[in-house]
Each structure stands twice: as structure tokens, then as C-alpha cells.
Amino acid sequence: MNRKIGYIGFGSIVSGYHYTTAMREDVPFTPTAVYDVDPARRALAEERGLQTFDNLADFLASHLFELVVIGIPNQYHCEYACAALEAGYHVMCEKPVAMSVEELEKMIATAEKTGKMFTVHQNRRYDRDALIVKEVIAGGKLGNLISVESRVHSANGNGQMFGWRMFADHGGGYFGDWGIHVLDQVLDVVRSPIRSVYGIVKTLGSTDAGEDYTKIIITFKDGLTAQIEATDFAPLPLPKWMVYGDKGALRVDGICGETGKLRCIKKSHVEETPALVYLNESVSERSYGKVVIDEWEERTVPEVPITQDWAKLYLNLAGYLDGKEPLAVDPAGVLRCFRVLEAAKRSSETGEAVLFD
Numbered sequence: 001m002n003r004k005i006g007y008i009g010f011g012s013i014v015s016g017y018h019y020t021t022a023m024r025e026d027v028p029f030t031p032t033a034v035y036d037v038d039p040a041r042r043a044l045a046e047e048r049g050l051q052t053f054d055n056l057a058d059f060l061a062s063h064l065f066e067l068v069v070i071g072i073p074n075q076y077h078c079e080y081a082c083a084a085l086e087a088g089y090h091v092m093c094e095k096p097v098a099m100s101v102e103e104l105e106k107m108i109a110t111a112e113k114t115g116k117m118f119t120v121h122q123n124r125r126y127d128r129d130a131l132i133v134k135e136v137i138a139g140g141k142l143g144n145l146i147s148v149e150s151r152v153h154s155a156n157g158n159g160q161m162f163g164w165r166m167f168a169d170h171g172g173g174y175f176g177d178w179g180i181h182v183l184d185q186v187l188d189v190v191r192s193p194i195r196s197v198y199g200i201v202k203t204l205g206s207t208d209a210g211e212d213y214t215k216i217i218i219t220f221k222d223g224l225t226a227q228i229e230a231t232d233f234a235p236l237p238l239p240k241w242m243v244y245g246d247k248g249a250l251r252v253d254g255i256c257g258e259t260g261k262l263r264c265i266k267k268s269h270v271e272e273t274p275a276l277v278y279l280n281e282s283v284s285e286r287s288y289g290k291v292v293i294d295e296w297e298e299r300t301v302p303e304v305p306i307t308q309d310w311a312k313l314y315l316n317l318a319g320y321l322d323g324k325e326p327l328a329v330d331p332a333g334v335l336r337c338f339r340v341l342e343a344a345k346r347s348s349e350t351g352e353a354v355l356f357d
């Protein structure tokens, strides 16, 4: 049985992606209703057979659906998500889910109070490049992970920031638009407890939202380090991912890149290696058991091409609501992501790393 969806906002992501995905036969959801302030967007929804509303109260009172998907400018997410949860609906909100940790905590507390599902549309966890990284790490060829780097480097010089995205009071800006996906991808790959966050947040371009260059360095309690970089000013882009372990490295180029390059140790042996060392004013010989690499393994990964499909997130929602699987994008994970982002901004102001508990 399909579950019914009501949309708050019927702009580009909802009409162009959420609606068409829910209409797929293999996705067990059915769109029924839309609330949007713009008559033109309501007219489009009506053409597609959806019931429309020009105000939130009537939309929420309609009970034409059980799941509300929110796809409007970011400064409204918290208020509208809480209203929908309070009215008895499950909620999936677009990213960036909130304007602050405080807002997100309010949304999570409302979901807990009402007992309703609350999740975020972090669809880029299902991008091919992120899936390749997860598959290679799980295969163990990299050994113990040392460092995970991911970035979004574009060279548009604010070109991607248009409409409400140009304004700070709408939660616009490059990090919220793109960087948050990369941070979410990295924290999905590395689940270890965080020790510290260091951030550099700069404004290079000319939109009101600013903050269009962000670098975040996270150290984890198990010794791993992650680096995230998001900028619209990268005329020479670096690879989307570089992942290093103590047995190899993985490089994946490009957002949604189709393949990665894996180089890892195929054969090695330990050799006693003598060396001269100097202690005070005397010379003596010491030896050391040094790892010598006999052969590297180099190949293109994955073996079988990965099909990218963001609808997996919808299939997970259905599985979760049926009590069959855990929620992929759970509130605790989203909160962890936002705490890192807020810590990075604080660190950028003080020049000091922020320590986590």
C-alpha cells in the first residue's frame, strides 16, 4: 500500500525530483497535495492532479497525506517542520535542514515528543562517488583508515548562487547548498567519535550570503583525520575524494564520479635494515624491521558499475515506516553534522580548534 505525501513547496527540487520519484512504480509513495505561496507553482501542481493550498493551516488540517516533504528556502524549515510534526505527520525536510544547531534540536525534540519520523533529504549519500568509497573501505584493501578527504570544488565564482540562495537570511550560501552534502557524506563514511574540529570560513565572492570558501578538519578519537572543503572558486579542482589507509589509497574524481583509482599493497615483507646512528660523539650501527613493498596492486574500482539512485532514500523511508529497517538519515547523525559545522564556524572566528566531549 502506497503512503501519501504532501509537499510544502513545489519549486525546482520538489516538482523536478521528489514528485517524479514518488510517481515511480517501484517507490511506494503517492503525492496528493501541495502548499506553496506562489500561484504559478500551485497551478503546476494542479496540472499534475494534486490538491493545492495557499496557506499552511488548511494544508495541515487536510490529512490528505501521512508524510510531509519540505522543499522551501531554508529559513522556514524549522518552523514548518515543527508545525507538521505537531499536526501528526512524519517529516522529511530538505537540506540544509536548519539555520542552526538550536533550530535542529527543536525539530528533533518535537519529533520525539510527537513520536513522528523526522529525517533529512541527504540524497548525496547515494551519489556514486560516495558509494564507491564505502564499498572500497568495506572491502578492507585500504587497511586501517588514516585520512579521508572530500571536497566540492567548482569554478563558478558564485555562479551557482542564484535567487534566495544569495541571501544570508534565507540560509543561502555555498556551504549550505553544496558543502553540507560533502560533510554529510564524510560523516556517513566515518562514524567514529569526534575529538576536535578546526575550521576556516571565508568570503571570496559577492553574494550577501558570503562564506563561500569553507575548510573543515576533523580529528577523531581513533586517530583518523577528515578534511572537507567546499568552494565555488576552484579553477583547478582537486579530486572529489582522497582516502588513505595504512595499506593503500583511493582516489575518486568528480561529483557522481563513475570509477575510482585504487592503489594498495599486494605483497610486502619486513626486512632488517641497518643504519648508522649517532649518539653523543660516537657512531654505532642499529637495525630496524622495515616494511618493504614488493608489489603494488593498482586497479579501477568498482569491479561492477554502481547504479546511482537517490530513490534508495525513499525506499529506506518506506522500510523504516513498515518497521523493517533503521532510518538511514537519522536525527542523531544530522545533529552530529550540524555540530561540526557550527564548531567549524566558531573555530574560524577564534583560530582555535573546538574540542568535542
Ligand SMILES: NC(=O)c1ccc[n+]([C@@H]2O[C@H](COP(=O)([O-])OP(=O)(O)OC[C@H]3O[C@@H](n4cnc5c(N)ncnc54)[C@H](O)[C@@H]3O)[C@@H](O)[C@H]2O)c1
Pocket (backbone or CB within 6 Å): 008, 009, 010, 011, 012, 013, 014, 035, 036, 037, 038, 041, 070, 071, 072, 073, 074, 076, 094, 095, 096, 121, 122, 123, 163, 164, 176, 177
Ligand atoms: N537535496 C538536494 O539535492 C537539493 C537540491 C536542490 C535544492 N535543495 C533544497 O530544497 C529546498 C528548496 O530548494 P529549490 O531549489 O527547490 O528552491 P525553489 O526556489 O526552486 O523552490 C522553493 C519553493 O518554495 C516556495 N516557497 C517559498 N517560501 C514559501 C513559504 N513560506 N511557504 C510555502 N512555499 C514557499 C516557492 O514558491 C517555491 O515554489 C532548499 O532547502 C534547498 O537547499 C536540495
